[in-house]
Amino acid sequence: xxxxxxxxxxxxxxxxxxxxxxxxxxxxxxxxxxxxxxxxxxxxxxxxxxxxxxxxxxxxxxxxxxxxxxxxxxxxxxxxxxxxxxxxxxxxxxxxxxxxxxxxxxxxxxxxxxxxxxxxx
Amino acid sequence: xxxxxxxxxxxxxxxxxxxxxxxxxxxxxxxxxxxxxxxxxxxxxxxxxxxxxxxxxxxxxxxxxxxxxxxxxxxxxxxxxxxxxxxxxxxxxxxxxxxxxxxxxxxxxxxxxxxxxxxxxxxxxxxxxxxxxxxxxxxxxxxxxxxxxxxxxxxxxxxxxxxxxxxxxxxxxxxxxxxxxxxxxxxxxxxxxxxxxxxxxxxxxxxxxxxxxxxxxxxxxxxxxxxxxxxxxxxxxxxxxxxxxxxxxxxxxxxxxxxxxxxxxxxxxxxxxxxxxxxxxxxxxxxxxxxxxxxxxxxxxxxxxxxxxxxxxxxxxxxxxxxxxxxxxxxxxxxxxxxxxxxxxxxxxxxxxxxxxxxxxxxxxxxxxxxxxxx
Numbered sequence: 001x002x003x004x005x006x007x008x009x010x011x012x013x014x015x016x017x018x019x020x021x022x023x024x025x026x027x028x029x030x031x032x033x034x035x036x037x038x039x040x041x042x043x044x045x046x047x048x049x050x051x052x053x054x055x056x057x058x059x060x061x062x063x064x065x066x067x068x069x070x071x072x073x074x075x076x077x078x079x080x081x082x083x084x085x086x087x088x089x090x091x092x093x094x095x096x097x098x099x100x101x102x103x104x105x106x107x108x109x110x111x112x113x114x115x116x117x118x119x120x121x
Numbered sequence: 122x123x124x125x126x127x128x129x130x131x132x133x134x135x136x137x138x139x140x141x142x143x144x145x146x147x148x149x150x151x152x153x154x155x156x157x158x159x160x161x162x163x164x165x166x167x168x169x170x171x172x173x174x175x176x177x178x179x180x181x182x183x184x185x186x187x188x189x190x191x192x193x194x195x196x197x198x199x200x201x202x203x204x205x206x207x208x209x210x211x212x213x214x215x216x217x218x219x220x221x222x223x224x225x226x227x228x229x230x231x232x233x234x235x236x237x238x239x240x241x242x243x244x245x246x247x248x249x250x251x252x253x254x255x256x257x258x259x260x261x262x263x264x265x266x267x268x269x270x271x272x273x274x275x276x277x278x279x280x281x282x283x284x285x286x287x288x289x290x291x292x293x294x295x296x297x298x299x300x301x302x303x304x305x306x307x308x309x310x311x312x313x314x315x316x317x318x319x320x321x322x323x324x325x326x327x328x329x330x331x332x333x334x335x336x337x338x339x340x341x342x343x344x345x346x347x348x349x350x351x352x353x354x355x356x357x358x359x360x361x362x363x364x365x366x367x368x369x370x371x372x373x374x375x376x377x378x379x380x381x382x383x384x385x386x387x388x389x390x391x392x393x394x395x396x397x398x399x400x401x402x403x404x405x406x407x408x409x410x411x412x413x414x415x416x417x418x419x420x421x422x423x424x425x426x427x428x429x430x431x432x433x434x435x436x437x438x439x440x441x442x443x444x445x446x447x448x449x450x451x452x453x454x455x456x457x458x459x460x461x462x463x464x465x466x467x468x469x470x471x472x473x474x475x476x477x478x479x480x481x482x483x484x485x486x487x488x489x490x491x492x493x494x495x496x
Binding site: 010012016020023085086104108109110 | 304
């Protein structure tokens with residue numbers, strides 16, 4: 001079973017995606033901020049990461065930066081799922097080699113699940 | 122009576138609620154009225170005959186530049202010129218006029234107007250900030266509402282047991298999606314109003330963006346049994362200068378609107394190259410718009426027919442956004458329509474390399490420099 005880590009600080013969104021993806025057959029773990037997320041990634045590298053950008057303690061951008069420094073983690077697909085539609089963070093994330101940049105409010109959980117299928121299917 | 126006249130004028134000048142001061146070409150003060158003397162904290166008598174530059178440089182040394190300009194026979198007008206009076210910063214509109222053998226300066230205290238203007242600007246800024254913060258914070262809960270409802274409606278977590286339940290859930294989801302659209306549009310408008318909307322102009326053919334939007338929106342048209350087609354021009358289209366994503370935003374918005382307000386028939390896109398621009402027409406066979414109301418529809422928050430059903434209701438911001446984007450890219454937008462005869466919304470984009478295109482590129486470049494990306 002493919003392992004997915006969801007790093008998202010909003011509990012409503014976090015629950016929505018984790019339960020959806022669990023139903024779709026993935027082994028899902030969650031993290032409420034970038035710091036907890038990074039610890040979990042290091043302790044038990046998942047097959048794919050769903051990552052928010054604007055989060056307390058450690059932002060999504062910082063998580064990507066840390067992952068790209070680590071040879072064991074740099075190849076894990078990262079799907080950024082954010083509500084940020086403008087600003088330098090988007091370009092920054094794309095330049096660091098993320099897999100997809102998705103806008104939360106454009107999508108339903110099923111769309112996100114379909115995107116994940118492309119990389120884990 | 123003739124002898125009395127100048128004296129009469131003098132007293133008018135003297136009591137006028139604006140500062141008036143005249144001086145000869147030897148730079149010595151000739152006339153100074155009471156208000157002006159008050160600004161200088163001296164009596165008119167004390168000031169007459171004094172050197173104008175020495176006297177006024179006490180208020181603000183930069184006034185000397187005005188005096189020199191008048192000396193060079195130029196009429197000058199300085200808006201919101203700051204002057205310190207009794208430790209208070211006041212603002213004056215200063216007018217310098219060249220008269221025969223003398224210069225005349227008129228000082229109008231506009232501190233109140235300046236303060237009012239500053240306050241308005243601040244209010245406007247906080248309104249913009251409020252909208253963009255509120256909109257950002259609205260997006261996350263809206264994503265949750267639409268997402269959970271979608272999963273329930275797809276019966277991923279159990280069967281919906283009655284048709285009424287299903288109907289109500291569907292209506293809730295429609296409400297959530299509408300709210301989502303409204304927030305998106307409000308964010309766009311606040312980007313526009315704060316001049317934060319960014320443009321990446323490129324020189325490309327319109328064919329492939331038009332084809333992509335047609336295939337994207339055809340399902341929407343087909344769902345209402347309408348056609349959506351593109352009538353290619355007979356000649357090859359010249360290369361246009363556009364921001365592709367913004368162009369698609371405008372065209373997508375016009376097509377979606379056309380589909381919304383058309384019950385039978387469909388929507389036809391046409392392109393027409395002109396001297397320095399290409400005109401894109403989005404022609405529908407829908408309800409049309411009364412002539413008198415056509416000029417209003419590109420304004421902010423305008424919804425034409427309040428009787429249209431809730432499914433048809435938009436945010437009233439879409440066409441305002443289209444207009445702003447089109448004009449930023451160097452084009453214009455318009456409509457020809459008659460009730461029950463359908464509408465023809467059109468907009469133009471510059472042809473690459475034309476003076477029109479170059480002007481648009483310069484304006485956008487300037488704005489990007491003035492408003493670099495924040496945060």
